Structure formats: C-alpha cells, structure tokens
Amino acid sequence: MQEFNAFFSQPKPKLPFLWSGYLNVAHLNPIPHKFRPGRRLRSRTKSRSGPPIREHSVTRLQTSFNVLDSLRALRRRQWRFLDLQYLILLGFVLFCLVITPSAPLIKTGAVVAYAVLLLMPITRQFFLPSLPIWIYLLYFFSSRFIPTEFRPHIWVKVLPALENVLYGANLSNILSAHTHPVLDLLAWIPYGLGHFGLPVICSGIMFLFAAPGTTPTFAKAFGYMSLLGVVIQLTFPCTPPWYEKLHGLEPAHYGMAGSPAGLARVDKLLGVDMYTTSFTTAPLPFGAFPSLHSADATLEALFMQHCFPQFRYLFIAYAGWVWWATMYLNHHYAVDLVAGSLMACVTYYIVRARWLPRMQHEKNHRWEYEYVEYGQRPRARSDEEYGYHFGAGLGLGLLQRTALGDSDEWTIGSTSSFDSLSRGETTTGSSTSTPGCVSPTTPDDDFRHDVFGMTPQGDMWEAGRLARESELTEVVVMR
Numbered sequence: 001m002q003e004f005n006a007f008f009s010q011p012k013p014k015l016p017f018l019w020s021g022y023l024n025v026a027h028l029n030p031i032p033h034k035f036r037p038g039r040r041l042r043s044r045t046k047s048r049s050g051p052p053i054r055e056h057s058v059t060r061l062q063t064s065f066n067v068l069d070s071l072r073a074l075r076r077r078q079w080r081f082l083d084l085q086y087l088i089l090l091g092f093v094l095f096c097l098v099i100t101p102s103a104p105l106i107k108t109g110a111v112v113a114y115a116v117l118l119l120m121p122i123t124r125q126f127f128l129p130s131l132p133i134w135i136y137l138l139y140f141f142s143s144r145f146i147p148t149e150f151r152p153h154i155w156v157k158v159l160p161a162l163e164n165v166l167y168g169a170n171l172s173n174i175l176s177a178h179t180h181p182v183l184d185l186l187a188w189i190p191y192g193l194g195h196f197g198l199p200v201i202c203s204g205i206m207f208l209f210a211a212p213g214t215t216p217t218f219a220k221a222f223g224y225m226s227l228l229g230v231v232i233q234l235t236f237p238c239t240p241p242w243y244e245k246l247h248g249l250e251p252a253h254y255g256m257a258g259s260p261a262g263l264a265r266v267d268k269l270l271g272v273d274m275y276t277t278s279f280t281t282a283p284l285p286f287g288a289f290p291s292l293h294s295a296d297a298t299l300e301a302l303f304m305q306h307c308f309p310q311f312r313y314l315f316i317a318y319a320g321w322v323w324w325a326t327m328y329l330n331h332h333y334a335v336d337l338v339a340g341s342l343m344a345c346v347t348y349y350i351v352r353a354r355w356l357p358r359m360q361h362e363k364n365h366r367w368e369y370e371y372v373e374y375g376q377r378p379r380a381r382s383d384e385e386y387g388y389h390f391g392a393g394l395g396l397g398l399l400q401r402t403a404l405g406d407s408d409e410w411t412i413g414s415t416s417s418f419d420s421l422s423r424g425e426t427t428t429g430s431s432t433s434t435p436g437c438v439s440p441t442t443p444d445d446d447f448r449h450d451v452f453g454m455t456p457q458g459d460m461w462e463a464g465r466l467a468r469e470s471e472l473t474e475v476v477v478m479r
Contacts, residue, residue, distance in 0.1 A: 132223025233287030258285030262329030294340030
C-alpha cells in the first residue's frame with residue numbers, strides 16, 4: 001500500500017523539451033471552443049430558481065402607436081457594425097435634399113412624416129425594412145438634378161461592342177426586327193406591369209405563406225440592390241439599343257430626351273399615354289447597364305423559389321420572359337440583362353447565408369410557425385477542419401471526438417429538438433435534465449425584438465452558435 005501511495009505522490013511526468021517548449025501540442029492543437037467542457041449547458045439551461053420563461057410568438061405584429069416605446073428601445077439598443085447602413089442611407093437622403101430644387105416646407109414635411117412612421121411601432125415594422133426601397137426611389141428621381149459638369153462621359157459604343165464580342169450579333173435588334181400587336185402585349189405584361197407591381201405581390205405572398213421575417217429581408221435586399229444599380233448607372237452611363245436605332249453610334253450628351261421604344265406601340269394599341277411621356281422625360285435615359293428589370297425579376301424568382309421550391313420552374317420562366325421582353329421592346333442589350341441577373345444572384349446568396357429565414361415546408365402559412373431559423377444550415381465539419389489532422393500527422397493520437405450520431409437531439413431547428421424543449425426537457429448525450437430550458441429559437445421578448453438593425457437575425461445567429469457549441473457530451477484524452 002505504501003508503494004502505491006509513493007507512486008501516486010510522484011510529480012506528473014513532463015514531455016521532452018521538444019514538445020514542452022516551442023512545439024507545445026496544447027498550443028498547436030487547441031481544443032475548439034465548441035468542445036470545451038463547462039459550456040454545454042450555458043446557452044440552453046437556466047436554474048429552476050431563475051426568472052420564469054416568457055412565451056413569445058414569432059408571428060406577433062406590433063400594434064402600438066406610442067412613439068415613446070421606440071425611443072426607449074432605441075436608447076437601450078446595443079449598436080453594431082451593420083448599423084452603418086443607416087448612416088449611408090442618411091447620406092443618400094441628404095444628397096437628394098441638396099440637389100433637388102428648393103422647397104423647404106415640402107422637404108421638411110416629408111422627412112418629419114417618415115420619421116413618425118419609423119417611430120410608431122405599428123408602422124415601423126413595415127417602413128423600416130422598406131427604407132432602402134424608398135431611398136432608392138428618391139435617389140432615382142432626384143438624379144435628374146445632378147449638374148452636368150459633375151456627370152461622367154456617356155458611353156455609346158461599349159455595349160454594342162460587348163454584344164458583338166460575346167454573342168456575335170445584337171440580340172436586341174434581332175428580336176425587335178419583327179413586331180406584332182400580340183407580341184407587343186406579351187412583352188408589355190412583364191415589362192410594363194410586372195416590373196412595377198410584382199414586388200408588392202411577392203412581398204404579400206411571402207408575408208402570408210413564408211417564414212416570418214422573409215418579407216423584411218426581401219425588402220432590404222431589393223432596396224439595396226436597386227440602389228447599387230442606380231449608382232452604377234450614374235457612374236457608368238451607357239446608351240440602350242433604342243439610341244442605336246435612332247442616332248446610330250453618334251456621341252450622346254446630357255439633355256437628350258429618352259424614348260419609350262417598343263412601349264410606344266403599346267400606348268398606341270391601348271389608346272393611352274402610359275409610357276411615352278414618362279420614358280421621354282426619364283431621369284436616367286442612359287441607364288442601360290445594368291438592367292434593373294432583369295435584376296428585379298431574378299431576385300424575385302430566387303426569393304420565391306426559396307419559399308416555394310415546387311414552383312421553381314415557373315419563377316425561372318418568368319425571369320426568362322422578362323429577358324425576352326426587354327430585348328424585344330428595344331430597351332436593353334443582352335449584356336445588360338446578364339449583369340443585372342448576376343447582381344441579383346450575388347445579393348441573394350449574401351442575404352441567404354445569414355439573414356434569410358429558412359422555410360419549414362410542412363407549414364402552410366406564417367401563423368403555423370413556432371420558431372424561425374436564419375441563414376444557411378451549418379454543415380458538419382470533419383476532424384481535419386478542426387485541426388486534428390496535425391496531431392494525427394505526428395502520430396500522437398492525443399485527441400478523439402466522441403461521435404455525435406443521429407441520436408443527438410440538440411440540433412437547431414430540428415422538430416424533435418423543439419418538441420422536447422417545448423416540454424421542458426434538455427437532452428445531453430444520454431441524460432435528460434428537467435425544466436428551465438430555453439430554446440435559442442424561442443427567446444424572450446427582450447432578446448427577440450430589436451429595433452434598428454438586421455434583427456432578430458443577428459441575435460438568433462449568435463444564439464444558434466452558442467447552442468451548436470453545446471453539442472459535445474464528452475472529450476476523451478487518450479494517454
């Protein structure tokens with residue numbers, strides 16, 4: 001017995017100098033935060049003696065008209081890096097107010113009215129996400145007042161040259177060479193009607209039948225993409241196909257009138273002036289590149305196929321219909337359409353990665369949702385991605401993960417995890433702990449509601465990260 005005591009009282013053996021000094025394995029191959037003990041229950045459990053859990057519905061809408069509620073929430077807000085977007089939007093507003101003709105009463109009244117809409121909770125939930133859209137429209141219609149001396153050169157030959165290099169011909173001129181009243185009406189439906197009305201229709205459908213939070217995300221993506229498109233059109237003005245038909249490749253200058261092109265035939269056919277005057281006096285007659293008609297249609301198709309994948313081919317067909325209509329009516333080159341669609345794709349995939357709510361396709365409308373997940377579903381990472389390949393390469397075999405199979409119920413967004421949590425159960429490996437558990441997908445009101453940011457996506461992203469870090473049940477150190 002004394003021998004055993006003497007053995008255990010000896011100091012722990014140390015690694016040789018090579019490993020204990022400059023090449024300490026603990027520093028070179030640390031245990032990821034996700035697998036460190038002591039963190040696994042922090043994000044999902046509370047003491048029984050803690051405050052009661054407040055029920056919250058993710059489908060609840062604000063009904064208060066009290067401005068003080070918004071001011072108090074704004075005072076408590078923790079500002080984030082993404083809040084710089086509102087400073088940028090404010091810069092666009094100030095720029096538009098400066099360049100537009102002097103009308104102090106009208107300008108002041110418009111600013112005050114929109115500020116009131118942003119401060120009343122019942123209207124803020126609609127007018128805050130759509131703020132980029134309203135500023136895009138203000139910037140578009142105010143661009144006509146930018147002084148000519150500050151405007152860049154108008155490019156006349158760039159787009160026709162790109163068209164011939166990429167496609168071997170001017171596709172717009174080919175498609176518009178043969179016209180017919182039936183074709184005019186078919187082109188008018190998506191170009192003259194769908195472009196202006198479909199964003200509202202898609203927003204309403206997504207609000208009713210998609211996951212809560214989809215419509216605000218779509219509104220912000222649509223507004224910022226359109227605003228970027230107008231900035232590109234102002235800094236890189238190019239002539240559309242109708243200019244080549246009317247003036248050839250002669251240099252263009254500011255002050256020249258625009259043209260309705262093929263839409264003039266629609267006005268004549270319907271006997272009304274819907275487009276002739278508006279396109280002739282358009283603020284951006286030389287804003288051909290990129291095509292916002294193509295960008296808007298592509299973004300709508302991407303969001304709608306995300307929400308309703310069973311109709312994916314219908315949405316793709318509509319985007320192709322818009323492409324044909326824009327070239328048939330002689331308003332855009334094919335290269336403009338490609339650029340617009342690429343801009344929409346980049347916008348969509350950036351938004352989908354973090355802020356777009358994931359659909360639960362067993363739900364039929366928004367009021368059936370009990371929780372919402374945001375962003376792409378995290379993929380499982382291998383040991384090599386965690387850095388375990390370093391130790392394996394040295395032949396040490398120091399760290400091994402216990403496998404987390406399908407039996408692990410704490411998976412964000414799985415129906416089983418939500419059901420178990422709603423019953424007050426927390427599953428950790430093979431053990432089950434009792435009530436007091438808070439799911440990160442059903443937080444309390446103070447956590448769930450944020451006023452002036454891309455939220456609750458940001459907070460929910462952090463909650464999901466903490467919950468995913470809690471998956472480890474055991475770390476085994478092999479000696």
